[in-house]
Amino acid sequence: xxxxxxxxAAAGPRTVLAYLIRRLIAVIIMVLVxxxxxxxxxxxxxxxxxxxxxxxxxxxxxxxxxxxxVREKLGLSDPLLVQFWDFVKGIPMxxxxxxxxxxxxxxxxxxxxxxxxEEPVWTxxxxxxxxxxxxAAGACVLWLVAGVATxxxxxLKRGTVWDRSAMVTALGGVSLPVFFTGMLMMGVFVHxxxxxxxxxxxxxxxxxxxxxxxxxxxxIVLAFLNAAMYARLTRATMLEVLGEDYIRTARxxxxxxxxxxxxxxxxSAMTPILTVFGLDLGxxxxxxxxxxxxxxxxxxGLQAVNAISSKDLPVILGVTLCAALAIALAxxxxxxxxxxxxxxxxxx
Amino acid sequence: xxxxxxDTPADADPTEDVAPAAGAGVRKVEGRTxxxxxxxxxxxxxxxxxxxxxxxxLVLVAVFAPLVVGLLGHPPDEFHQEELEDLTNLPKGAFxxxxxxxxxxxxxxxGRDIFSRVVYGARISLLVAFLAAVVAVxxxxxxxxxxxxxxxxxxxxxxxxxxxxLAFPQLLFIISLVSVLPDELLGLRDNGVRIAxxxxxxxxxxxxxxxxxxxxxxxxxxxxxxxxxxxSLGGGQRHILxxxxxxxxxxxxxxxxxxxxxxxxxxxAALSFLGAGVLPPTASWGSxxxxxxxxxxxxxxxxxxxxxxIFVAVLAFNLFGDGLRDALDPKGTR
Numbered sequence: 027x028x029x030x031x032x033x034x035a036a037a038g039p040r041t042v043l044a045y046l047i048r049r050l051i052a053v054i055i056m057v058l059v060x061x062x063x064x065x066x067x068x069x070x071x072x073x074x075x076x077x078x079x080x081x082x083x084x085x086x087x088x089x090x091x092x093x094x095x096v097r098e099k100l101g102l103s104d105p106l107l108v109q110f111w112d113f114v115k116g117i118p119m120x121x122x123x124x125x126x127x128x129x130x131x132x133x134x135x136x137x138x139x140x141x142x143x144e145e146p147v148w149t150x151x152x153x154x155x156x157x158x159x160x161x162a163a164g165a166c167v168l169w170l171v172a173g174v175a176t177x178x179x180x181x182l183k184r185g186t187v188w189d190r191s192a193m194v195t196a197l198g199g200v201s202l203p204v205f206f207t208g209m210l211m212m213g214v215f216v217h218x219x220x221x222x223x224x225x226x227x228x229x230x231x232x233x234x235x236x237x238x239x240x241x242x243x244x245x246i247v248l249a250f251l252n253a254a255m256y257a258r259l260t261r262a263t264m265l266e267v268l269g270e271d272y273i274r275t276a277r278x279x280x281x282x283x284x285x286x287x288x289x290x291x292x293x294s295a296m297t298p299i300l301t302v303f304g305l306d307l308g309x310x311x312x313x314x315x316x317x318x319x320x321x322x323x324x325x326x327g328l329q330a331v332n333a334i335s336s337k338d339l340p341v342i343l344g345v346t347l348c349a350a351l352a353i354a355l356a357x358x359x360x361x362x363x364x365x366x367x368x369x370x371x372x373x374x
Numbered sequence: 375x376x377x378x379x380x381d382t383p384a385d386a387d388p389t390e391d392v393a394p395a396a397g398a399g400v401r402k403v404e405g406r407t408x409x410x411x412x413x414x415x416x417x418x419x420x421x422x423x424x425x426x427x428x429x430x431x432l433v434l435v436a437v438f439a440p441l442v443v444g445l446l447g448h449p450p451d452e453f454h455q456e457e458l459e460d461l462t463n464l465p466k467g468a469f470x471x472x473x474x475x476x477x478x479x480x481x482x483x484x485g486r487d488i489f490s491r492v493v494y495g496a497r498i499s500l501l502v503a504f505l506a507a508v509v510a511v512x513x514x515x516x517x518x519x520x521x522x523x524x525x526x527x528x529x530x531x532x533x534x535x536x537x538x539x540l541a542f543p544q545l546l547f548i549i550s551l552v553s554v555l556p557d558e559l560l561g562l563r564d565n566g567v568r569i570a571x572x573x574x575x576x577x578x579x580x581x582x583x584x585x586x587x588x589x590x591x592x593x594x595x596x597x598x599x600x601x602x603x604x605x606s607l608g609g610g611q612r613h614i615l616x617x618x619x620x621x622x623x624x625x626x627x628x629x630x631x632x633x634x635x636x637x638x639x640x641x642x643a644a645l646s647f648l649g650a651g652v653l654p655p656t657a658s659w660g661s662x663x664x665x666x667x668x669x670x671x672x673x674x675x676x677x678x679x680x681x682x683x684i685f686v687a688v689l690a691f692n693l694f695g696d697g698l699r700d701a702l703d704p705k706g707t708r
Contacts, residue, residue, distance in 0.1 A: 056537075056538060056541060059538055060538065060541070060542060060543075064547065064550070067547075067550075067551055067554070068550065068554055071551075071554050071555070197689065197692060197693070198685075198689070200688075200692060201636065201685055201688040201689040201692055202684075202685055202688075203640055203643050203644060203647075203660075203663075203681070203684050203685075203688075205643075205644070205647050205663060205667075206663060206677070206681035206684065206685070209663070209666070209667060209670055209677050209681070210677075210681070212670075213670055213671075213674050213677075217671050305540055307541070308540060308541055308542060308543060308544060311543045311545070311546070312543070312544060312545035312546075312644070315545050315546060315648070316545070316644055316647065316648070319647070319648060320667065327546070330546050330549070330550070331549065331648055331649070334549050334550055334552075334553040334649075334650075335553070335649065337553060337554065339554075342546075342550045342553075345546060346543055346546050346547060346550065349543035349546055350541065350542070350543055353541045353542075353543060354541055357541060
């Protein structure tokens with residue numbers, strides 16, 4: 027960590043723009059790779075295992091002719107890469123499913139049609155995205171604030187009862203599965219005490235109050251696991267940073283202790299925390315899936331789980347794509363934040 | 375660096391055998407290997423020891439599950455309708471039907487012995503977690519060493535692959551993968567397929583974490599004098615990789631493997647909770663919680679024991695792993 031201080035980043039707006047464009051291209055490539063992997067697994071594995079996707083679509087009791095029609099219309103007989111390309115192209119441009127005179131136009135953004143409900147996958151995604159987004163964003167804020175604050179206080183009051191109890195709680199938090207804490211919280215606060223009511227459905231026409239009341243427990247549950255981890259991490263890095271020479275220098279030149287902590291120690295302790303945060307976004311996605319299943323929230327995760335039990339491949343693919351895109355974009359944001367927090371990091 | 379917390383020399387490198395060449399005059403200085411030093415430290419760390427003992431107990435319970443259940447419970451798949459209320463199908467008696475006969479009570483609706491199912495659940499949980507950690511460690515070590523040692527485009531390629539895997543929505547991917555799997559694969563059937571897939575997939579998504587650490591260690595180790603010496607003595611690539619580098623990676627990899635098991639236990643439980651784990655009626659902690667989710671409004675006790683089992687197992691491994699890390703790494707202040 028103790029590299030030479032190169033002074034403030036001298037990146038002009040043009041280098042930043044170039045950096046952004048380069049990173050965005052990397053994000054797109056990354057998402058395409060994830061998509062190709064998912065695509066291969068879901069559309070090829072059943073084939074290799076002797077299952078027929080057309081049967082999944084049309085149902086087991088369909089006649090051979092009907093199945094052939096489905097195969098033709100969905101392009102299931104085409105080579106993998108052709109199918110993949112058709113799928114990718116459909117997202118920005120829309121897509122026509124053609125079987126002779128039978129044409130179904132799927133407007134952009136086209137992710138195909140659900141095998142189960144025959145609705146466009148995009149409709150499902152559109153309704154589910156805000157729920158997962160709100161869940162993940164709220165939990166992120168809560169966990170970062172709670173985790174970092176606990177860690178800083180623990181590091182400053184090292185060895186006290188506060189420190190010990192915070193660290194014991196943190197260790198407990200790391201070791202508890204979200205679905206278990208979720209069920210416990212729900213049991214206590216929803217069913218036993220009746221303090222919170224969880225809505226069956228969340229839509230854009232529900233009031234902010236309904237959203238908040240429904241999401242408050244999931245936020246806490248999802249944040250708790252990670253806050254615990256971040257408290258431990260913040261404590262460790264803070265302890266390390268507080269031992270550095272420049273902290274002693276800052277104190278020696280008469281800086282107020284609060285300024286030393288905020289401007290000097292915390293700022294450089296944030297860099298490793300951000301690194302881990304970037305890596306944990308995938309874990310967050312997994313946590314969101316579990317939280318949604320536990321609380322029955324109609325987000326991406328629940329849609330995916332439902333789709334999986336009915337082998338609804340297009341929905342699974344759409345959700346995985348959304349999740350990969352979200353993770354990649356969030357990682358980009360994290361990288362940009364680096365440059366804000368750590369002057370040694372230069373974009374470009 | 376902060377002040378050394380340990381009474382042993384703080385500048386001892388964990389990756390080097392701390393066996394000072396005791397000169398003829400200073401016989402009193404006893405050469406101790408890293409293993410001895412670590413063991414001595416671990417012995418003093420009561421919390422880590424408690425974790426270690428719990429881990430050992432869990433392993434014993436899992437291995438001797440039939441014996442434990444034979445002594446203290448009922449067969450895990452046996453229905454006990456007589457333990458349930460007629461109308462509601464909820465367990466008779468308080469606390470989910472806990473009694474001397476049914477230590478952890480019985481399941482609602484089916485009346486199976488929760489104790490036996492928790493005990494058998496330990497088998498699945500630990501088996502999958504251990505094997506997946508092995509897969510992750512083997513893959514991670516190989517790719518990590520190769521990336522760190524050879525550098526260049528090989529390193530770039532492996533690092534990119536690790537980045538992609540770390541950004542993968544794993545949980546979604548795994549449950550979807552399990553859903554399209556056939557019942558029979560490579561001569562395995564049903565639960566055999568499920569367990570093999572769980573192990574391979576959890577291990578596969580775990581290797582980048584090991585790989586990053588091994589790569590970093592290799593990068594710093596390959597510039598060391600002893601590697602230089604081995605090279606100048608005519609040691610081939612194979613010799614340097616396996617005889618010089620690998621032994622020095624054992625400590626960090628061991629620590630990481632131990633800390634990986636609790637994560638794997640949680641992942642396996644999560645997958646079972648989502649219905650992508652072993653098939654019923656085989657018991658696993660995650661699938662018990664899944665069953666409990668449907669009935670916990672009326673019978674909250676059902677979820678307590680499988681949940682606690684996960685908690686205890688994960689906590690024990692975490693404590694033991696943390697202790698092991700502190701013991702093997704004199705520099706660690708964490």
